[in-house]
Amino acid sequence: MKKPIIKTAAAAYFFFLLSSCSTPAEKVIDANESVIEAKKDLQIASEAYLLDIENYKIETANRIAENEKNLAEFNKRIELEKKDAKADYRKKMADLEMKNTDMKKRMADYKADGKDGWEKFKEEFNRDMNELGKALKDLTVNNKK
Numbered sequence: 001m002k003k004p005i006i007k008t009a010a011a012a013y014f015f016f017l018l019s020s021c022s023t024p025a026e027k028v029i030d031a032n033e034s035v036i037e038a039k040k041d042l043q044i045a046s047e048a049y050l051l052d053i054e055n056y057k058i059e060t061a062n063r064i065a066e067n068e069k070n071l072a073e074f075n076k077r078i079e080l081e082k083k084d085a086k087a088d089y090r091k092k093m094a095d096l097e098m099k100n101t102d103m104k105k106r107m108a109d110y111k112a113d114g115k116d117g118w119e120k121f122k123e124e125f126n127r128d129m130n131e132l133g134k135a136l137k138d139l140t141v142n143n144k145k
Contacts, residue, residue: 049115056122060107063129067100070136092139099132 071093078089103125110121 045115049118050112053110053112053118057107057110060103060125060129063133064100064104064107067096067132067136071097071100074139089139096132096136096139099135103129103132 074089075093078086078093081089106125112118
């Protein structure tokens with residue numbers, strides 16, 4: 001009675017060992033499946049990266065348009081200022097308009113050059129946009145009491 005149990009256990013053990021070993025063909029199939037999975041992951045990451053760029057461009061275009069609107073409104077208000085103040089404001093306005101236009105051009109000229117390059121560009125661009133926004137806000141604040 002012990003022999004059939006031992007034989008069955010030994011057979012099960014060898015079957016387990018043999019079934020867990022992969023043949024070269026199985027290894028190739030597994031490798032191909034891994035490559036296909038990696039390609040899918042890369043495609044998804046690429047799509048997310050390109051979508052991030054497009055969304056950021058839209059967000060930036062809105063910020064630039066808001067800056068242009070604020071500049072136009074301020075141009076109307078400076079007409080009420082004294083002559084010497086008008087000249088100073090107009091010069092500052094021209095500088096801010098130039099910076100706003102440059103930011104618009106920088107964004108339009110950006111070419112996708114990898115996620116690391118994009119993150120660096122976005123960080124620098126955000127900093128520059130925030131500085132421009134602050135300069136515009138400081139200039140256009142109505143200081144009359």
